Amino acid sequence: MKRLVEIRSQEFLCRERAALDFERRVFWLAQAQEWEQRALDEIAYHFWECNLARAELNAA
Numbered sequence: 535m536k537r538l539v540e541i542r543s544q545e546f547l548c549r550e551r552a553a554l555d556f557e558r559r560v561f562w563l564a565q566a567q568e569w570e571q572r573a574l575d576e577i578a579y580h581f582w583e584c585n586l587a588r589a590e591l592n593a594a
Contacts, residue, residue: 545569
């Protein structure tokens, strides 16, 4: 989950830059969107791993 914190931090930084850099606002918001998707992917992967481990324990 440490990785998720790092990803969310990057997303926050991009959103912060978007608020300050009006000329490149669209770019920074797009970057933030990419980081947000990475965070969602990380969460999904974490739950997939947990469910896989639980299924293996139940099978044993």
